[in-house]
Amino acid sequence: MDNPDASTDSEVKVTGVLNPDKLKELGYIPSKQRLLKGPVAIFECVEPIPCNVCVFSCPFKAVVMDKITDMPKVDFNKCTGCGLCVAQCPGQAIFIVDYSPKGETGVLTLQYDLTQPPDKGEEVILLDRKGEELGKGRVLKVYKHKRSEAFVVTIEVSKEFLMNARAIKVRR
Amino acid sequence: MLRNRRIESHPILHFQRGKEVTIFFEGTPIKAFEGESLAAALYASGIDVFRWTPKLGRPRGPFCMVGKCGSCMVEVNGVAVRSCITPVREGMNIRRLRGLPTLPKNLDRMIEKENSDNPFEEVKTDVLIVGGGPAGMAASEVLASNGMNVFLVDDQIRLGGQLIKQTHIFFGSQELFAGKRGFRIAEEYEAKLRSLKNLHILLQTTAIGVFKEGVLLLNKGKGLIIKPKYVVLSAGAFENYLLFENNDLPGVMGAGGAQTLMNLYGVLPGREVVVVGSGNVGLIITYQLLQAGAKVKAIVEAAPRIGGWFVHAAKVRRYGVPILLRHTVIAAEGKDRVRAAIISEVDERWEPVKGTEKRIECDTILLAVGLTPNTELVRQFGVKTVYVPELGGLVPVRNKYLETNIPNVFVAGDVAGVEEATTAFIEGWIAAYSILIKEKGPQSQYVKKRNEYIRMLDEYRSSPVSARVRSGLRHVEVGGS
Ligand code: SF4
Ligand code: SF4
Ligand code: FES
Numbered sequence: 002m003d004n005p006d007a008s009t010d011s012e013v014k015v016t017g018v019l020n021p022d023k024l025k026e027l028g029y030i031p032s033k034q035r036l037l038k039g040p041v042a043i044f045e046c047v048e049p050i051p052c053n054v055c056v057f058s059c060p061f062k063a064v065v066m067d068k069i070t071d072m073p074k075v076d077f078n079k080c081t082g083c084g085l086c087v088a089q090c091p092g093q094a095i096f097i098v099d100y101s102p103k104g105e106t107g108v109l110t111l112q113y114d115l116t117q118p119p120d121k122g123e124e125v126i127l128l129d130r131k132g133e134e135l136g137k138g139r140v141l142k143v144y145k146h147k148r149s150e151a152f153v154v155t156i157e158v159s160k161e162f163l164m165n166a167r168a169i170k171v172r173r
Numbered sequence: 174m175l176r177n178r179r180i181e182s183h184p185i186l187h188f189q190r191g192k193e194v195t196i197f198f199e200g201t202p203i204k205a206f207e208g209e210s211l212a213a214a215l216y217a218s219g220i221d222v223f224r225w226t227p228k229l230g231r232p233r234g235p236f237c238m239v240g241k242c243g244s245c246m247v248e249v250n251g252v253a254v255r256s257c258i259t260p261v262r263e264g265m266n267i268r269r270l271r272g273l274p275t276l277p278k279n280l281d282r283m284i285e286k287e288n289s290d291n292p293f294e295e296v297k298t299d300v301l302i303v304g305g306g307p308a309g310m311a312a313s314e315v316l317a318s319n320g321m322n323v324f325l326v327d328d329q330i331r332l333g334g335q336l337i338k339q340t341h342i343f344f345g346s347q348e349l350f351a352g353k354r355g356f357r358i359a360e361e362y363e364a365k366l367r368s369l370k371n372l373h374i375l376l377q378t379t380a381i382g383v384f385k386e387g388v389l390l391l392n393k394g395k396g397l398i399i400k401p402k403y404v405v406l407s408a409g410a411f412e413n414y415l416l417f418e419n420n421d422l423p424g425v426m427g428a429g430g431a432q433t434l435m436n437l438y439g440v441l442p443g444r445e446v447v448v449v450g451s452g453n454v455g456l457i458i459t460y461q462l463l464q465a466g467a468k469v470k471a472i473v474e475a476a477p478r479i480g481g482w483f484v485h486a487a488k489v490r491r492y493g494v495p496i497l498l499r500h501t502v503i504a505a506e507g508k509d510r511v512r513a514a515i516i517s518e519v520d521e522r523w524e525p526v527k528g529t530e531k532r533i534e535c536d537t538i539l540l541a542v543g544l545t546p547n548t549e550l551v552r553q554f555g556v557k558t559v560y561v562p563e564l565g566g567l568v569p570v571r572n573k574y575l576e577t578n579i580p581n582v583f584v585a586g587d588v589a590g591v592e593e594a595t596t597a598f599i600e601g602w603i604a605a606y607s608i609l610i611k612e613k614g615p616q617s618q619y620v621k622k623r624n625e626y627i628r629m630l631d632e633y634r635s636s637p638v639s640a641r642v643r644s645g646l647r648h649v650e651v652g653g654s
Contacts, residue, residue: 014478017486017496048483051595051633052344054352069346070636089352091342092484115464115492116184132493148352149342150185168491 018130019045021164030164031077040082040099040108044073045167046092058089084110088146088153097155098163107160108141110153111167118143118152119171127158127166135162138169178217180439180465185340185354188439194263205261210330212238212245212257213438215267221423221510223247223256224270232509234423238430240328241411244421246270257433258377260330293389293396298322298373300608301388301401303380303550306334307594308407308586310362311601312608317372319609324399325366326378326390331437332366333359334409334586336594338432340461345595345633355594356436380408383553403581403608406551407601410544410565410587415449418504424511428458428541435465443537447514448472449502453593455541456485463492470533472496475519482638501525505538514538544591554582563645564590572652573627574607575600583607590649592642599630 013019024030024045031041042063044055055064055073063079064086066072087095087110097110119125119140127135138158145152158166180188191207198215205214212235215223222232223245235245240258247256247267253274256267300316302309305327317323331337339355350358366372378392387400412427414420424443428450431442446467448455451474459469469489477499479486486496497516503525504515518529545566548558556577558567569584571577577584583604586597606623613619634643 011478013483013486015498017479017483017490019483019487045487046484048638049636050344050482050484050638051346051636052351053346054344058352068635069632089342091344091351092482093488094484114184116466117182118184128491128493130487130491132491150354150357151342152184167487 013047019047023047027072029075035077036098036100039101040084040097040110041077042075042080042082042084042086043096043098043164044075044094045096046073046090046094048072050092052091054089054091055086055095058086060085082110084153084155087112088151089149091149096167100160100163105159106157107163108155109138109158109163109166110155111169113143113152113154113169116171117173118145119154119169123171125154125156126170126172127156127162128168128170129165130167132168134170135166138162138166178219178441180435180441182466183439184464186356186436186439190439194261196261196263196265196267198267199269207261209261209438210238210257211247211249211254211259211261211265211267213434213440214261215247215256216434216442217438217440222269223423225272226421227272230271231421232423233421234510235426235434236430237412237427238433239411242427246274248274257430258328258330293398295387295398295400296324297400298324299401299612300324300403300405301399302326302405302407303388304334304407304409304586304588305329305332305374305376306407306409306586307336307597308409308588308601308604309334309405310359310366311598312405312407312583312585312605313366313372313374313601314362314369315602315605316608317366317369319605321371321608321612323372324375324401325372326375326380326392328377328379330377332363332374332376335429335432338429338436339457339594340436340464341457343595346629349595349598351595358594380550383550403583403612404554405583405585405601405604405608406554406556406569406588407584407586407597408547408550408588410546410591412540413543413545415502415540415542417502418515419507420505422505422507422511423509424507424536425505425538425540428454428539431458431537431539432461436461441465441467442539443467443511443535445470445535446537446539447502447516447533447535448539448541450474450541450543451476451479451481451486451496451498452541452543453481453485454544455539456481456489458539458541459489459494460485463489463494469494470535471516473500473502473514473516474498475501475523502538503530506532511536511538544587546588546591548588551577551584551588555579556582556584559648561590561645561648563641564649568645568649570649570651573650574623575604576607581608581611590642590645592639596630596633599626599633602626603630 099108138156142155233244299321336359345351381389387398506513517525585600
């Protein structure tokens with residue numbers, strides 16, 4: 002009945018789950034050097050929807066679009082990983098990953114909008130893109146953004162989960 | 174069994190409940206709060222069956238929560254009312270409705286009034302706007318702040334249409350409202366409207382029909398004839414049903430009805446839910462249910478692909494909600510309330526495939542299977558409509574300034590074709606500037622604004638996700654000057 006649109010990726014519209022290879026293909030994964038340098042934003046926004054919130058929410062002009070229906074283009078050299086876009090993205094599609102700390106653990110920042118937010122220091126369960134439990138992480142920081150009223154949660158997680166943990170479960 | 178379905182903790186909403194009152198349901202005292210609808214109060218106390226149907230005695234509970242379906246009828250102090258649009262009052266005596274309602278006792282007096290020579294008050298105004306959702310609010314603001322005398326009427330208890338029930342962050346352009354929650358946008362816009370002196374807002378007011386004398390409004394039982402120079406029709410859309418066995422069982426509810434209960438009144442529609450339809454409405458209601466603490470067992474979708482935007486789907490998939498494509502609900506199980514949904518696969522012709530039935534235990538089945546433009550009044554005005562499935566059904570023919578074939582009658586928002594809140598706002602502004610241009614001449618500030626909004630709307634719709642809307646619009650947009 003629907004007219005499947007050629008420019009809309011078909012796999013994600015069947016599974017609702019993004020394959021990280023797709024992100025690489027779209028240029029949404031920064032280079033290895035950039036990843037090791039410090040926090041940076043990963044955009045999981047792979048459909049040309051009418052939205053430009055991220056463009057306006059970035060104080061460093063790291064995100065650009067020609068028209069509102071374009072997909073965001075990110076300049077990873079301008080992106081400081083500040084996380085301001087994470088707080089406002091209506092699609093909950095932006096994640097900040099930080100591989101720079103020495104050792105096994107890195108830092109993940111995501112938007113949280115369900116039940117009550119976790120407290121600083123609390124242990125939370127990490128979920129992947131299908132909602133399966135990956136492991137645990139410890140909350141480093143939580144704040145509420147004024148305009149969007151969403152929480153932004155920063156978590157210490159094993160580096161092996163940085164590209165796959167995309168939600169958290171708060172145990173209460 | 175009475176139990177409390179009120180949501181006590183929510184990540185974004187803080188329910189400010191009014192003064193506590195006591196109402197009596199078939200003799201049992203029930204706690205309710207001023208400002209809530211009777212249906213919400215009854216539902217919150219665990220009441221599922223509101224009435225029994227006349228012929229078969231089938232149980233019914235609320236479905237639409239906006240006064241459109243009649244399934245929530247109860248007797249209050251002996252008079253049948255739609256409980257979802259009746260505010261609670263201290264001491265109300267409520268009974269389930271059995272069979273057909275009886276006529277109100279004061280009917281003869283009402284009829285007498287209609288037959289007298291001059292039954293209704295008559296009011297002249299520049300503009301009448303019917304429907305106080307995004308489109309109607311947008312048009313009211315522009316018109317009233319540019320010196321026009323405006324009546325804005327809406328049949329609900331509150332202004333804002335679907336917007337007041339939206340807890341998710343809005344997409345779209347940051348220059349407009351994106352990045353904010355829907356209900357906040359409604360609050361802020363309403364505050365703006367309330368400050369406009371020549372805007373008259375009439376809530377709980379239904380536009381009954383169009384007559385030689387003017388448009389008849391019924392405001393809480395009182396008639397009023399409005400004679401406007403211009404009309405903006407922005408009455409939105411109503412929810413579609415889906416045919417399956419027992420689809421009238423309490424616990425089968427429209428997605429919009431569930432949003433009203435949950436996000437307006439803070440009452441959880443159910444604990445274990447099956448959502449039918451994976452368009453944006455189905456995906457968003459699923460997320461809102463998770464926010465309110467419910468469990469969504471599955472989203473069932475007959476098409477071979479997810480109907481809504483990927484980002485909305487990804488949000489619910491991350492919390493483990495399965496989206497079952499090429500599936501449909503074929504029956505609801507339960508006696509006085511849904512206990513399970515029976516789903517089955519469908520073939521290419523959307524027919525259920527025998528032998529693939531599965532039973533999902535749940536207490537609620539929410540239908541998010543599309544909306545149909547509410548064009549009753551549009552047609553009464555004599556506006557030409559055409560059937561365009563891409564836009565939800567019968568939609569009015571109009572030019573790109575949103576004026577219909579009846580001069581000075583404009584349409585905006587979902588009534589003109591089902592889209593979303595942002596496009597409804599923009600259409601409201603375009604219609605308003607078009608009226609200003611007609612009334613005051615083509616002043617450059619108005620023409621400039623209108624062109625800006627027309628461009629904005631085109632840009633919004635240029636996305637591949639709007640392909641259906643674009644193709645639908647080709648059938649209804651004619652001319653343009
Ligand atoms: S993380 Fe900060 S710098 Fe990077 S894109 Fe987002 S807002 Fe811009
Ligand atoms: S704000 Fe989020 S949803 Fe909107 S375009 Fe940017 S990444 Fe996509
Ligand atoms: S009329 Fe009240 S639920 Fe539909």
